[in-house]
Amino acid sequence: MPLPPSEPLLAVEGLRVSFAGAEAVRGVSFDVHPGEVLALVGESGAGKSLTGRALLGLAPRGAAVSGRVLLRGAPVTSADLGRRLAWIPQDATASLSPVHRVDAQLAFAARTSTGRRRGAALAVARRALAEVGLAGAVASAYPHALSGGMRQRAVIAMALVNGPDLVVADEPTTALDAERRDQVLALLRERCAAAGAALLLVSHDLESVRRHADRVAVMYAGRIVELGAAEVVWGRPAAPYTRGLLASLPTAGLPHRSRLPSFEGVPRLSAVGCAFAPRCPRADALCRGEDPEPRAYGDRLVACHHPREAAA
Numbered sequence: 001m002p003l004p005p006s007e008p009l010l011a012v013e014g015l016r017v018s019f020a021g022a023e024a025v026r027g028v029s030f031d032v033h034p035g036e037v038l039a040l041v042g043e044s045g046a047g048k049s050l051t052g053r054a055l056l057g058l059a060p061r062g063a064a065v066s067g068r069v070l071l072r073g074a075p076v077t078s079a080d081l082g083r084r085l086a087w088i089p090q091d092a093t094a095s096l097s098p099v100h101r102v103d104a105q106l107a108f109a110a111r112t113s114t115g116r117r118r119g120a121a122l123a124v125a126r127r128a129l130a131e132v133g134l135a136g137a138v139a140s141a142y143p144h145a146l147s148g149g150m151r152q153r154a155v156i157a158m159a160l161v162n163g164p165d166l167v168v169a170d171e172p173t174t175a176l177d178a179e180r181r182d183q184v185l186a187l188l189r190e191r192c193a194a195a196g197a198a199l200l201l202v203s204h205d206l207e208s209v210r211r212h213a214d215r216v217a218v219m220y221a222g223r224i225v226e227l228g229a230a231e232v233v234w235g236r237p238a239a240p241y242t243r244g245l246l247a248s249l250p251t252a253g254l255p256h257r258s259r260l261p262s263f264e265g266v267p268r269l270s271a272v273g274c275a276f277a278p279r280c281p282r283a284d285a286l287c288r289g290e291d292p293e294p295r296a297y298g299d300r301l302v303a304c305h306h307p308r309e310a311a312a
């Protein structure tokens with residue numbers, strides 16, 4: 001069912017994930033719109049994967065999760081996973097079963113969550129595989145007979161086999177070299193667009209995100225610090241953390257002296273104030289005393305007491 005442009009496909013509201021009282025995701029809110037590519041970026045440990053997993057109901061054992069996740073206005077349930085919501089985990093190709101043919105594995109996915117009959121499910125599976133360029137003998141091979149790139153395509157076909165509204169892909173290309181990474185992401189984006197599915201891309205690969213995302217949410221220490229259209233956030237970052245993150249790109253074109261001089265140290269999670277304050281060149285007493293809430297700053301959201309737009 002098509003949605004009015006203003007109504008989000010997915011609404012994440014105040015998502016929190018903690019382990020034994022220690023919060024790893026600290027009140028994350030964002031929307032995903034139909035058909036868009038939204039990237040969650042940030043350095044290792046920022047809480048990107050946990051956010052992606054928790055919103056699908058796949059938080060690891062021992063995690064306490066709170067907040068609301070609405071799909072087309074209704075709370076997400078376990079029945080949505082594999083049907084309206086698809087998940088491409090890190091190292092997804094390793095999750096293909098070595099003892100079943102690729103088309104049979106997709107057919108299984110197309111049967112269990114939809115109630116299709118065996119023959120219909122196999123036809124759907126083969127069509128999904130053909131759409132990513134895996135047809136004939138390749139489609140009915142065992143995973144070990146396929147190249148790494150072919151297995152990646154099979155994983156994309158598997159995610160899309162039931163026509164989901166949203167695909168959540170967690171670092172889908174980490175194991176690949178830069179050129180293959182880009183090809184796989186381009187294929188993933190193209191197939192999602194063709195199927196009318198939105199894509200939530202969890203990634204620390206900033207170069208790929210620059211090319212493939214419509215919007216970007218930058219995470220730091222369990223919070224979103226900046227969220228907006230990719231060309232806005234990448235072209236004119238406003239949060240000091242985003243600017244530092246982009247300066248770490250070799251192609252960002254910033255003179256070395258304009259890079260964040262204090263991009264060292266660790267986030268401050270237990271104390272009051274902004275978690276980035278110990279590393280931030282703009283931090284003052286307000287930053288050390290009060291954690292900034294996300295608020296509108298021009299055409300984006302920024303959680304910073306002293307946002308300042310700067311050319312990247």
Ligand SMILES: Nc1ncnc2c1ncn2[C@@H]1O[C@H](COP(=O)(O)OP(=O)(O)OP(=O)(O)O)[C@@H](O)[C@H]1O
Binds near residue numbers: 024043
């Ligand atoms: N099962 C777990 N038990 C305890 N802490 C966890 C668990 N999973 C994640 N964490 C903690 O939560 C924080 C966020 O983890 P997460 O995997 O979301 O980071 P990330 O931003 O995806 O990083 P990366 O890019 O390295 O995957 C980390 O500090 C991590 O130590």
